[in-house]
Amino acid sequence: MYYIDESEVPSYDKHRTYKIRKGDTLQSVADALGIDAQELRRYHNIYCELPDLIEADFKGHLKLLILAPEKDKTSKKEEIEKKTEKVSLGSNYKLPFSPERTDKKYKVKYTSKIGDEIDVMELVINVKWIAVDANKYHLFEVNRAADIYINGRLPDTMMSELAAKTAQVLYPLKIVVDEFGKWIDIYNYNEIESRWGKIKSEILDYYEGELVEGYIEQTEFVLENSERLLNSLRSDYFLRTFFNGIHVEYTADYGFQNDLQFPLEEEAESVFSVQQKMDPNLDDAGFIKIEQKGNYVDSGFGFLYGYTPLKVNYNAVYVLNSENYIIEKMNLECNIEKDIPIKTIIAIEIFDNKKK
Incomplete structure (x- = not known):
């Protein structure tokens, strides 16, 4: 536990x-x-x-x-x-992506704040590198611990229990990551689909009612084909922040401007104009630090949250191991300025097995 x-x-x-x-x-x-x-x-x-x-x-x-x-x-x-103590980069100032033999557990904390109301979800996720092909596409296995804490407690409502039980169908999840460290595809869709029968049976043995039937129907809709599942998982905060594609070419001053997509709403991409900057020197602990700062850009597909023009800022900090360039910890915040402000925080750090 x-x-x-x-x-x-x-x-x-x-x-x-x-x-x-x-x-x-x-x-x-x-x-x-x-x-x-x-x-x-x-x-x-x-x-x-x-x-x-x-x-x-x-x-x-x-x-x-x-x-x-x-x-x-x-x-x-x-x-x-x-x-x-400069950061060691590859040719063309590219931050290397060297995940070989990676097998690490991370503590993950999602904080959602709407006005004065705060909800916190905490869990442990394991990331394991499996293989790489000739085109530099990497295969990872992502697994999740069974216990998920909502505001410091295990789920105690039927909806929360159903969500946790249904999510088990995804894990272990095998994903494809490109040479820049960006998640691009699901590898084991058929395996996930085959797991659903057993989990569905366990749910029906324990729960009943229209709510349960609706939950099962929605899950089966998502699992109907690999493309639909991929679109649904694009809203997964861990996959999108951890495999964010930060291992790219930097300029001579260790920074650049680009557009970045992030799912602030379920199955909907928000576009941010982001300044990405790497500290050219290792920090006091010998780590590499990368920062992303930017603001929401109207991409022509409407506005967030009720189609009202909003000011949204995006701030992320990645701390990487300087020897293997793997994430040690990261923190991402999105702030939506409106009458009732909304803040989303994703915090990830290597899990210490000595602390339970």
């Missing part, structure tokens, strides 16, 4: 920190330190444990805020040494 203990206080010995006092808010601390509040939150969220992510403000259990290192206290010698 995997459970993220909200009361656990992680060790931040390797970071500069601020001890949070009673009455402190993100804005008050930012003002006192002379740092932009969003930058303060962004840096903390890159290096903190998942339960300690700052959303609108500090959580009640949070005791320490992680701060960026003070550059002016770094000696010239140390600064020179750090500058020599």
